[in-house]
Amino acid sequence: MGSLFQKLAFQVFPYIALTVFVVGHGYRYYADFYQWNSRSSELIDRDSLKVGITMFHWGIIFTFFGHFFGLLTPQDFLNKLGITSEIHEFVALYTGMLFGTMAFVGLLILLKRRLLKPRVHAASSTNDVIVLILLVFVVFVGTYNSYVKRFDVLYTIAPWIRGIVTLTPDQSLMNPVPWSYKIHILLALTLLGFSPFTRLVHIWSIPVTYFLRPYISFRRRFVDIP
Amino acid sequence: MKIKAQISMVMNLDKCLGCHTCSIPCKQVWTNRQGAEYMWLNNVETKPGIGYPKKWENQEIHKGGWLGNDKDLRLRSGGRLKKFAGIFHNPDLPRIDDYYEPWTYDYELLVSSPAGQRQPTARPKSSITGRHIEIDWGPNWEDDLAGANETALDDVNFSGLEKEVYLKFKDVFMFYLPRICEHCLNPACVASCPSGALYKRDEDGIVLVDQERCRGWRYCVSGCPYKKVYFNWAKGRSEKCVFCYPRIESGLPTLCAHSCVGRIRYIGVILYDADKIKPAASTSNDQEVYKAHLEIMLNPHDADVVFEARAQGIPETFLIAAQKSPVYKLAVEWGLAFPPHPEFRTLPMVWYVPPLSPLIAGWEGSETDIAKSDFMRIPFKYLANLLSAGEETPIRFALKRLMALRKWMRSLRVDHKPNYQTLDEAGITGPMADEMYRILAIAKHDDRFVIPTTKRADSENMYNDRGTLGFPTKS
Numbered sequence A: 001m002g003s004l005f006q007k008l009a010f011q012v013f014p015y016i017a018l019t020v021f022v023v024g025h026g027y028r029y030y031a032d033f034y035q036w037n038s039r040s041s042e043l044i045d046r047d048s049l050k051v052g053i054t055m056f057h058w059g060i061i062f063t064f065f066g067h068f069f070g071l072l073t074p075q076d077f078l079n080k081l082g083i084t085s086e087i088h089e090f091v092a093l094y095t096g097m098l099f100g101t102m103a104f105v106g107l108l109i110l111l112k113r114r115l116l117k118p119r120v121h122a123a124s125s126t127n128d129v130i131v132l133i134l135l136v137f138v139v140f141v142g143t144y145n146s147y148v149k150r151f152d153v154l155y156t157i158a159p160w161i162r163g164i165v166t167l168t169p170d171q172s173l174m175n176p177v178p179w180s181y182k183i184h185i186l187l188a189l190t191l192l193g194f195s196p197f198t199r200l201v202h203i204w205s206i207p208v209t210y211f212l213r214p215y216i217s218f219r220r221r222f223v224d225i226p
Numbered sequence B: 001m002k003i004k005a006q007i008s009m010v011m012n013l014d015k016c017l018g019c020h021t022c023s024i025p026c027k028q029v030w031t032n033r034q035g036a037e038y039m040w041l042n043n044v045e046t047k048p049g050i051g052y053p054k055k056w057e058n059q060e061i062h063k064g065g066w067l068g069n070d071k072d073l074r075l076r077s078g079g080r081l082k083k084f085a086g087i088f089h090n091p092d093l094p095r096i097d098d099y100y101e102p103w104t105y106d107y108e109l110l111v112s113s114p115a116g117q118r119q120p121t122a123r124p125k126s127s128i129t130g131r132h133i134e135i136d137w138g139p140n141w142e143d144d145l146a147g148a149n150e151t152a153l154d155d156v157n158f159s160g161l162e163k164e165v166y167l168k169f170k171d172v173f174m175f176y177l178p179r180i181c182e183h184c185l186n187p188a189c190v191a192s193c194p195s196g197a198l199y200k201r202d203e204d205g206i207v208l209v210d211q212e213r214c215r216g217w218r219y220c221v222s223g224c225p226y227k228k229v230y231f232n233w234a235k236g237r238s239e240k241c242v243f244c245y246p247r248i249e250s251g252l253p254t255l256c257a258h259s260c261v262g263r264i265r266y267i268g269v270i271l272y273d274a275d276k277i278k279p280a281a282s283t284s285n286d287q288e289v290y291k292a293h294l295e296i297m298l299n300p301h302d303a304d305v306v307f308e309a310r311a312q313g314i315p316e317t318f319l320i321a322a323q324k325s326p327v328y329k330l331a332v333e334w335g336l337a338f339p340p341h342p343e344f345r346t347l348p349m350v351w352y353v354p355p356l357s358p359l360i361a362g363w364e365g366s367e368t369d370i371a372k373s374d375f376m377r378i379p380f381k382y383l384a385n386l387l388s389a390g391e392e393t394p395i396r397f398a399l400k401r402l403m404a405l406r407k408w409m410r411s412l413r414v415d416h417k418p419n420y421q422t423l424d425e426a427g428i429t430g431p432m433a434d435e436m437y438r439i440l441a442i443a444k445h446d447d448r449f450v451i452p453t454t455k456r457a458d459s460e461n462m463y464n465d466r467g468t469l470g471f472p473t474k475s
Ligand code: HEM
Pocket: A038, A039, A040, A041, A042, A043, A049, A053, A057, A060, A061, A064, A110, A111, A114, A131, A132, A135, A200, A202, A203, A206, A207, B087, B088, B089, B216, B217
């Protein structure tokens, strides 16, 4: 069974977060498209940006893909491909350590820059700072887990997440999971729900169409000139 | 043949006073907002100098524009894949200090200070941080050659010249260079934008940033070799010169052109063949790009061109305007105007008539044949580096014509003995001289600006639409 807290946290809250995530993005896109961007601060302080932003993004993007495929693909399916749970765990832990550390160090550099570089600080909103701090927490706890806790998630958290996605949530799977993992999950869900109202919307605008369009674009202002 | 129409401009540098009147209405209408303080969509530079932003002409540093070798045309800063992979940090973006850190003054103190021994002062403070700053660079720091003995050593237009000589007081020269976005035919800013937010308007060629689709990847800023896209640091979006399109659509000149005290600016329509853009821009020899650019422009008096243009849906108003275009006359018919830095290969459409200048100090010879000697203060080579990739012949030809026109008018008005020889030598006919005089010297409003109105099919009530165009001010 599980406590009321556990039900709220792992059965109700994920859906609240996901709903806010989807509806929030829709709302932002239509109500506030002028601010749908990454709020780049490179112009006002270019030199302090390079290392932190690059480490953070490559780290977080690989971590993102790791979570996506690692958790959503059922282990039974991987077994058929010859990827045993040992291999899976090994890869997950070590890539997690590598990219998690990259993202974490990058974030610390970015946070320091955002707070201490006068121009960047002046051009920041509170929201920008909150996003960074939230990310620091999420990434810190996640990376800490991969270094220290090393809990086997393949038959606990992974099926729970798949249950969420397939609308058959089973919070009892979360019973044996250590607190540091639970905190990571709850923080990450919070970030997910908060993200539509932040600069993080830029993630969904990766400009892949750049590869498809011709270099020079023409557009008509008045469609039917006689 | 794919015919398109382009609203374009010519500036006659011979008459620019460097008064900056052009910059003021532009600033007041388009960039008087937070995040845009440092943007001068129209700015006036003193040449020689490194300009705004610093060294914008030096593409070794800024990596703007295109590289071409007949077969191939590439962005100098790298292709799609490189941009995509490096999107988190654009290594070619100028720093705000290359423009200048925008500032204001503590004006408040002038009235609120308590009575005391000394006058209160208004110290400068940064518009970004609000802190007091020392000002050591500004939007027009090199005005009238201020400090040019040091900064202008880095002016790329001195290439092939002994710059030290020209920065000595005895031999120094200067002229003004007002600059706006070139509304290029092959715009590198548009090509550099990963989201496709920048576009060229099909009907008049004006290049715009779609403010709803700009995601702030900031590649257009570094891609433009003229550094005429600016990044709004407060909003995280790019903004650029809009060629005052709401005015142009109503047949009015841009604010910079309308307010120009020297009456140096001309606006008109050019018809061009869009199919030839790529071959022209990829011409491998830098010095031949200008010629290739001229060849793209179509003769609006040619019956075939007119027929084809009508068939392709160019509105009648644009055709008529193209035939009366002062830009076509100055750039194509008379060969007096040139594109700045054609070697950047964006095929810019704001051209310049090079300035005449006095005889150089201590000029002994009586030889003033432009083809043979360098007797003007502004070295022909310098102008050629700026306007024709270093090829002096067309620049000398244009200056010869301008000189001939002056001599001719003097012979009429002062000597009362028409000197036909001077016109003949410059290949100018009598009627042509009259028209040149009317357009260049008298420069009446209607001769400078021939702008077709655009039919606004989407607008039911123009009165309700007023004030809705331009940059979004809220959010
Ligand atoms: C998927 C492709 C992504 C692209 C193309 C991208 C691109 C960018 C760019 C261009 C900036 C602005 C840097 C600057 O000039 O100041 C930025 C900032 C930022 N991005 Fe991303 N990003 C991506 C994914 C992500 C992801 C997955 C996250 C986090 C979950 C993220 C979080 C951030 C944050 C927090 C900043 C602000 C950093 C600062 O404090 O300056 N991005 N991103």
